[in-house]
Amino acid sequence: MREVAVIGVGMNRWGELWEKSHRTIWTEAALEAIADAGVDRVDAMYVGCMSGGLFVGQEHLGAMLADQLGMGPIPGTRVESACASGGLAFRQACLAVASGAHDIVLATGVEKMTDVDGGAATYALSTAADQEYECYHGITFPGLYAMMARDHMHRHGTTRQQLAAVAVKNHAHGVLNPLAQFPMKVTAEQVMESVMVADPLRILDCSPITDGAAAAVVVPLDMARQLSKQPPVRVAASAHATDALALHDRADLSWLASTAKAAELAYKQAGVGPKDLSFCEVHDCFTIAEIMVIEALGLAERGKGGAAAASGLTALGGKIPVNPSGGLKSKGHPVGATGVAQIRETVLQLRGACGQRQVKNASRGLTQNMGGTGASTVVHILERA
Amino acid sequence: MEVGIVGYGAYVPRHRIKVEEIAKVWGADAPSYKKGLMLREKSVPTPDQDTITMSVEAARHAVRRAGIDPALIGAIYVGSESHPYAVKPSGTVVAEALGATPEIHCADMEFACKAGSEGMFVALSLVKAGQMPYALGIGADTSQGAPGDALEYSASAGAAAYIFGREKIVAVCEDTYAYMTDTPDFWRREYQFYPRHAGRYTGEPAYFKHVLSCARGLMAKSKTTPADFRWAVFHQPNGKFPMRAAQELGFSKEKVEQGWLSPTLGNTYSGSSPMGLSAILDVAKPGDRILMVSYGSGAGSDGFIWRVTDHITAVQGLAPHTRAQLEDRPIYIDYGTYAKYRGKIRKLAE
Amino acid sequence: MIGSARYWREIPQRYRYEAAKCAKCGRVAFPPRLVCAGCRGREFTPVKLAQTGVVETFTVIHVAPTGFGDETPYAVGIVKLDDGVRVTAQITDCETGKLAIGDRVKLEFRRLQQDGESGIICYGYKFVPAIG
Numbered sequence: 115m116r117e118v119a120v121i122g123v124g125m126n127r128w129g130e131l132w133e134k135s136h137r138t139i140w141t142e143a144a145l146e147a148i149a150d151a152g153v154d155r156v157d158a159m160y161v162g163c164m165s166g167g168l169f170v171g172q173e174h175l176g177a178m179l180a181d182q183l184g185m186g187p188i189p190g191t192r193v194e195s196a197c198a199s200g201g202l203a204f205r206q207a208c209l210a211v212a213s214g215a216h217d218i219v220l221a222t223g224v225e226k227m228t229d230v231d232g233g234a235a236t237y238a239l240s241t242a243a244d245q246e247y248e249c250y251h252g253i254t255f256p257g258l259y260a261m262m263a264r265d266h267m268h269r270h271g272t273t274r275q276q277l278a279a280v281a282v283k284n285h286a287h288g289v290l291n292p293l294a295q296f297p298m299k300v301t302a303e304q305v306m307e308s309v310m311v312a313d314p315l316r317i318l319d320c321s322p323i324t325d326g327a328a329a330a331v332v333v334p335l336d337m338a339r340q341l342s343k344q345p346p347v348r349v350a351a352s353a354h355a356t357d358a359l360a361l362h363d364r365a366d367l368s369w370l371a372s373t374a375k376a377a378e379l380a381y382k383q384a385g386v387g388p389k390d391l392s393f394c395e396v397h398d399c400f401t402i403a404e405i406m407v408i409e410a411l412g413l414a415e416r417g418k419g420g421a422a423a424a425s426g427l428t429a430l431g432g433k434i435p436v437n438p439s440g441g442l443k444s445k446g447h448p449v450g451a452t453g454v455a456q457i458r459e460t461v462l463q464l465r466g467a468c469g470q471r472q473v474k475n476a477s478r479g480l481t482q483n484m485g486g487t488g489a490s491t492v493v494h495i496l497e498r499a
Numbered sequence: 500m501e502v503g504i505v506g507y508g509a510y511v512p513r514h515r516i517k518v519e520e521i522a523k524v525w526g527a528d529a530p531s532y533k534k535g536l537m538l539r540e541k542s543v544p545t546p547d548q549d550t551i552t553m554s555v556e557a558a559r560h561a562v563r564r565a566g567i568d569p570a571l572i573g574a575i576y577v578g579s580e581s582h583p584y585a586v587k588p589s590g591t592v593v594a595e596a597l598g599a600t601p602e603i604h605c606a607d608m609e610f611a612c613k614a615g616s617e618g619m620f621v622a623l624s625l626v627k628a629g630q631m632p633y634a635l636g637i638g639a640d641t642s643q644g645a646p647g648d649a650l651e652y653s654a655s656a657g658a659a660a661y662i663f664g665r666e667k668i669v670a671v672c673e674d675t676y677a678y679m680t681d682t683p684d685f686w687r688r689e690y691q692f693y694p695r696h697a698g699r700y701t702g703e704p705a706y707f708k709h710v711l712s713c714a715r716g717l718m719a720k721s722k723t724t725p726a727d728f729r730w731a732v733f734h735q736p737n738g739k740f741p742m743r744a745a746q747e748l749g750f751s752k753e754k755v756e757q758g759w760l761s762p763t764l765g766n767t768y769s770g771s772s773p774m775g776l777s778a779i780l781d782v783a784k785p786g787d788r789i790l791m792v793s794y795g796s797g798a799g800s801d802g803f804i805w806r807v808t809d810h811i812t813a814v815q816g817l818a819p820h821t822r823a824q825l826e827d828r829p830i831y832i833d834y835g836t837y838a839k840y841r842g843k844i845r846k847l848a849e
Numbered sequence: 850m851i852g853s854a855r856y857w858r859e860i861p862q863r864y865r866y867e868a869a870k871c872a873k874c875g876r877v878a879f880p881p882r883l884v885c886a887g888c889r890g891r892e893f894t895p896v897k898l899a900q901t902g903v904v905e906t907f908t909v910i911h912v913a914p915t916g917f918g919d920e921t922p923y924a925v926g927i928v929k930l931d932d933g934v935r936v937t938a939q940i941t942d943c944e945t946g947k948l949a950i951g952d953r954v955k956l957e958f959r960r961l962q963q964d965g966e967s968g969i970i971c972y973g974y975k976f977v978p979a980i981g
Contacts, residue, residue, distance in 0.1 A: 232912070233913070233916075236912065246880070247879075247937060250851075250962070251937055251961065252910060252923065253910070254910060257910050261907060261908050264906045264908065265905070265906040310909075310911045312909065312912070313908055313911070361937070362927045362935040367906055367927065547959040547961070547975065549960055549970075551958075551960075552958045555958040583960075584970070595865075596865065830942065
């Protein structure tokens with residue numbers, strides 16, 4: 115297998131992009147990544163998208179988007195793994211390069227979520243859970259994570275304030291990200307007094323509904339310097355693990371076994387451990403998610419994620435900054451695009467190009483992108499080459 | 500060969516609305532309604548409850564008491580004026596939920612408030628004819644009264660289910676009788692949401708004529724008198740009518756009180772006299788004789804004479820008692836919630 | 850929206866709680882499946898779920914998906930049935946503010962969804978507080 119590097123990344127401003135269509139949003143990000151890499155062609159394209167069908171009534175995205183790029187005959191593949199679609203599309207691109215099948219591969223993610231109303235968006239997102247035995251009963255994604263939160267609070271003593279601390283921190287980071295959807299500071303009081311969505315989670319515990327796309331150009335490490343002027347970022351590990359789809363089928367309702375497994379595989383591939391990371395970009399679709407994720411990644415002890423989040427450990431300037439980009443919480447969460455946006459942030463951090471939100475001496479970053487209630491997790495470790 | 504009830508069960512929703520709460524909205528005089536109709540409150544079905552769901556719960560209680568394999572039930576008749584579908588039987592869902600399919604005869608009954616006893620009548624007759632070992636008759640309704648109409652104070656929700664058989668009988672059917680004429684006292688036309696009634700005409704020429712004639716005809720046929728009965732239960736469109744019927748027939752208050760559920764339950768239409776009977780069976784003693792007379796507008800009455808057997812004591816405790824459900828942690832709602840639950844608020848079309 | 854065939858296929862589980870017990874490791878699958886999640890066993894015997902259990906976790910939904918908007922706020926929980934099987938369902942007929950982990954509940958037959966005013970009515974189970 116060949117070693118893989120990222121030489122270009124792209125992303126547009128995220129938000130409620132009323133004037134832009136699914137295909138336009140995607141194409142802008144893809145063009146930016148290609149320009150950033152400085153390449154004049156790509157050999158294959160992967161697009162992560164959770165539900166083009168339910169959000170904009172469009173499937174067959176591989177062909178449509180390859181055509182939008184004016185690169186018609188290249189193989190275009192749509193990858194779906196709910197909210198982990200983007201991370202998985204990036205992984206497929208890495209595997210295509212590593213295997214020798216293609217040299218220059220474009221990994222992308224996109225979601226256009228605001229063309230449907232709130233009820234329909236809630237429904238579309240809920241298709242990542244078990245339709246017949248979870249959603250049939252009226253559960254929503256905030257509802258499923260709320261049940262995980264209540265279990266974590268009951269079992270480990272995690273507090274409402276600790277949940278709020280995650281939102282406060284990620285919004286503070288997001289203020290420094292010019293592309294973030296909600297770059298505003300929030301206080302713990304604001305979080306805890308915001309509108310209830312699914313008890314105990316309130317609206318400021320939830321990532322927003324977002325239109326957005328992100329892209330990255332992946333090539334063999336040994337060709338990186340000849341193809342691009344950008345400093346190459348090496349993909350040190352790419353791992354993927356799954357778990358039972360329905361939350362009620364998991365042994366421990368608030369332990370992310372797929373994340374723990376993917377992290378274990380990734381650390382092994384890269385030959386590093388949690389202590390060797392400069393920062394992480396993780397899947398904080400809800401405040402409780404980040405608490406569970408940092409436990410599963412080994413950044414905090416099992417059950418102690420809440421206390422760790424509230425301690426400042428994971429803030430910019432802390433021992434292990436988590437979500438310097440603002441995370442899903444502040445940056446936005448166009449579901450299919452999120453995993454690729456994490457790669458973009460990590461690449462820019464490793465290039466030292468993140469301005470005010472730059473993690474000092476960033477040499478190695480981890481991304482964790484999760485689908486459903488953690489039924490899928492994709493973990494990547496990227497390093498300065 | 501003797502035939503009778505081998506299992507019975509009732510279901511009462513937990514939500515309630517008080518007469519005062521309804522009267523307040525319509526500017527009506529609550530004390531006079533309470534006194535005149537002898538109604539204090541009524542059960543209200545939540546949006547997730549209907550004739551089918553209540554029938555399933557009542558029938559499950561009946562199966563538990565009968566202690567039989569539901570697959571042996573040869574017929575199911577669900578009587579209601581509020582079948583959830585205009586076309587598609589309620590009985591198919593109920594039978595499927597019980598595990599009584601596929602070798603089973605099924606029909607939904609409709610005869611205003613008499614549909615439940617009608618189902619019981621037919622189910623009993625099929626067992627008596629030797630057509631099948633067991634048959635199930637259910638009376639259930641989530642009846643609607645038009646906003647502001649007198650019926651709104653009484654129209655409520657509940658169900659009772661009866662399994663008839665020849666072995667381990669808890670109440671033998673000693674005799675039956677039916678009395679019917681064409682009497683337009685209460686009706687609902689196709690596609691109409693609320694029923695209409697003929698005011699005071701629903702009393703003497705309708706309810707009282709049929710209930711009293713049925714009771715008298717049945718007692719004459721079986722050569723019995725009120726003195727032969729420990730209990731009696733009549734259809735309960737409100738609290739007042741059944742008490743007056745009992746009085747005119749010569750039944751003391753003490754004989755009808757146990758099955759007189761309407762003051763706090765309301766009128767459960769097809770479930771009314773069947774639920775009254777289940778409340779009596781919950782406390783009846785071996786040897787007790789029960790007179791039951793239903794009433795359905797349109798109009799007619801079915802009469803039954805039940806004799807309780809020694810086996811009753813073995814089954815009474817196997818499922819929740821009717822009155823225990825009626826008194827179990829009622830959840831009181833206001834008129835706004837009631838109007839929402841009962842689909843009385845005009846909303847955006849889907 | 851749920852069509853007839855998709856609804857009908859799940860009737861044994863939604864109406865009668867039919868599950869499958871792995872002949873090899875004894876794990877109960879609900880709904881029944883072809884391969885045991887515990888041991889990859891392929892032989893199962895039919896079993897019926899216990900109909901009472903304990904609330905393991907729950908939420909109260911305030912923002913509902915399409916079709917459930919009229920019911921908010923409503924509670925949904927994961928309940929560990931007395932046979933050890935966990936299921937997700939609504940918990941109804943309760944004061945949502947007083948619901949707690951550890952509460953005993955039982956299954957009741959209820960309406961779950963309907964396909965608009967003219968489509969099929971979808972039935973199934975919800976939990977209600979157990980008496981006593």
